[in-house]
Amino acid sequence: MQKFKQFLYLIKPFWFSSQAIIAWVLLIATLALSLSTTWLNVLLADWNGQFYNALQLLDSKTIINLLWQFSLLVVALILLVVFADFLRKKLQIKWRDAMTQFITAKWLAHNGQYYHLTLQGKMPDNPDQRIAEDVNLLISQSLELLISFLTSTLTFFSFATILWQLSGALQFTVFSSDISIPGYMFFVCIVYVFVGSLCTHFIGRKLHPINIEQQKNEANFRSDLIRCRDNGDSIAGQHGESVEQERLQITFSAVVRNWHRLIGKERNLLFFINGFSQISSLAPIFFALPKFISGAIQLGGLMQIRIAFMQLNSALSWFIFSYKNIAVWQATVTRLYHFMQLLEEPIDNSINPTTDNQPTKLAVNHLAISVASKEQPILTTSFTVKTGQIVMIKGRSGIGKSTLLKCLAGFWQDYTGEIIRTSDFIWLPQKVWIGEGKLADLVSYPQPSIKYQQDQIALVLDQVGLSQLKSDLQRTADWQIILSGGEQQRLLFARLLLQRPALMLLDETTASLDIESAKQLILLLKTELSNSAMVFISHQNELQTLADTIIDIDTSTGNQK
Ligand SMILES: Nc1ncnc2c1ncn2[C@@H]1O[C@H](COP(=O)(O)OP(=O)(O)OP(=O)(O)O)[C@@H](O)[C@H]1O
Numbered sequence: 001m002q003k004f005k006q007f008l009y010l011i012k013p014f015w016f017s018s019q020a021i022i023a024w025v026l027l028i029a030t031l032a033l034s035l036s037t038t039w040l041n042v043l044l045a046d047w048n049g050q051f052y053n054a055l056q057l058l059d060s061k062t063i064i065n066l067l068w069q070f071s072l073l074v075v076a077l078i079l080l081v082v083f084a085d086f087l088r089k090k091l092q093i094k095w096r097d098a099m100t101q102f103i104t105a106k107w108l109a110h111n112g113q114y115y116h117l118t119l120q121g122k123m124p125d126n127p128d129q130r131i132a133e134d135v136n137l138l139i140s141q142s143l144e145l146l147i148s149f150l151t152s153t154l155t156f157f158s159f160a161t162i163l164w165q166l167s168g169a170l171q172f173t174v175f176s177s178d179i180s181i182p183g184y185m186f187f188v189c190i191v192y193v194f195v196g197s198l199c200t201h202f203i204g205r206k207l208h209p210i211n212i213e214q215q216k217n218e219a220n221f222r223s224d225l226i227r228c229r230d231n232g233d234s235i236a237g238q239h240g241e242s243v244e245q246e247r248l249q250i251t252f253s254a255v256v257r258n259w260h261r262l263i264g265k266e267r268n269l270l271f272f273i274n275g276f277s278q279i280s281s282l283a284p285i286f287f288a289l290p291k292f293i294s295g296a297i298q299l300g301g302l303m304q305i306r307i308a309f310m311q312l313n314s315a316l317s318w319f320i321f322s323y324k325n326i327a328v329w330q331a332t333v334t335r336l337y338h339f340m341q342l343l344e345e346p347i348d349n350s351i352n353p354t355t356d357n358q359p360t361k362l363a364v365n366h367l368a369i370s371v372a373s374k375e376q377p378i379l380t381t382s383f384t385v386k387t388g389q390i391v392m393i394k395g396r397s398g399i400g401k402s403t404l405l406k407c408l409a410g411f412w413q414d415y416t417g418e419i420i421r422t423s424d425f426i427w428l429p430q431k432v433w434i435g436e437g438k439l440a441d442l443v444s445y446p447q448p449s450i451k452y453q454q455d456q457i458a459l460v461l462d463q464v465g466l467s468q469l470k471s472d473l474q475r476t477a478d479w480q481i482i483l484s485g486g487e488q489q490r491l492l493f494a495r496l497l498l499q500r501p502a503l504m505l506l507d508e509t510t511a512s513l514d515i516e517s518a519k520q521l522i523l524l525l526k527t528e529l530s531n532s533a534m535v536f537i538s539h540q541n542e543l544q545t546l547a548d549t550i551i552d553i554d555t556s557t558g559n560q561k
Contacts, residue, residue, distance in 0.1 A: 033084035053300030126219035193316035284309030367417035395553030425503035485512035
């Protein structure tokens, strides 16, 4: 029941939205076509009865008539099956498209929830897998299970009546009293399947947790491969291939270990399921044989009973044959539900916004920042940054400069004191990432380049010393690899000139540049963005002359000029 609640929570945003009208139509059409096959199966069962009876009587005219009927029934059945499958797949991609968009939007929401969760160590493993694979799996399994469940239910009601009527009453005597069980084959079938379901559950009950583990291990392996691909330069440069191979082997051995557990359980289940389905094809003949031998039913009747029993058996065995799929479905619902819950958790952002156009862009009062690994706060400080001002933060490596900037950007929650900050700010972290795509779009990121005049983009490239790239603006390439470290940092400065944020928080954004270029770029921002303010971290002492305030974290004192 809890799984259904979680499932409803996941599917509600799509199925109860206005864009779901076509999906509802597709769902109803798919169900109608799938359920119609049950009706054709009823006709086929009746056809079987007539055919075998005609065969027993050697009635050639009826046999030829029935063969014509058979061709029509088969053509209709093929059409229904093919179109039901086609419409189901159309629905599948429509639903997946909407759900993927919904989850991606939640994951990459503007409040930076994904990064908050990462920093707090709460981000669940492999969000990429949850979005790419789990969504697909959830949708395909849900449709598969829904359609097979409804078809089975309809088959049950259709063939239960037929089997009841065909099998007649079973009469026997116990302690000299006559007992008659009407529709006894129906009850035989129910007991038969009930015992089968109990055995299936007993054999396969461990599959659910093992499936969850398998999905997690596969995703871990894939993300380790991606990490290797993305950091190829560092690995090759330091000859770390064998370490990485070993790491990959360790991750993959978890996949293999769990796979062995999975196939062991699946083998046991398959033994039972296969045995059960083989026996099921003969069981009805065995149970109905006494009636046939006594002459109460003809060969056609026996065949009809066999078909009705098998259809009823397959309808009632839905649980047995869907057991593995249900286990995968449950694992997927659990993974996606917990992912979505985390994405919807409220963010505790205690930074107070300044009102628009105030001269103070940032005020930090009695700030004390802590990290989990250290008992005492790693730094304490107070300072103010007004329009046009530049604050430089310096201090020895590992003292907490980057954490301070992360805190000012609103992503580090473990602090006391007060931060008042404009909401119009850009934080450039220490690790440079310029993105992927057309160069013009990388300069204007996160806005599309068409939002700006081409001249504007060319001008900022000139200003930051990247004039040689102007002819490449429309070129898509792996710019993160092509551009040098310094060129990438120049590109970040070009972005700031286009974006014109009220406050810039820059973490070693000039570290790859020579001192003269670094000075020029900081001065460029100061003159071009005179209505903005800047806080920058640097180990380059020569930049001190450009700052209005220097915060030396070693002593935690602001050195206002
Ligand atoms: N997510 C985290 N969990 C635990 N400790 C952290 C975390 N982030 C940073 N720290 C610790 O906080 C301290 C300050 O780190 P930070 O990156 O702010 O230093 P820094 O002054 O910017 O260093 P550098 O000049 O080398 O870039 C370090 O000891 C670091 O290990």
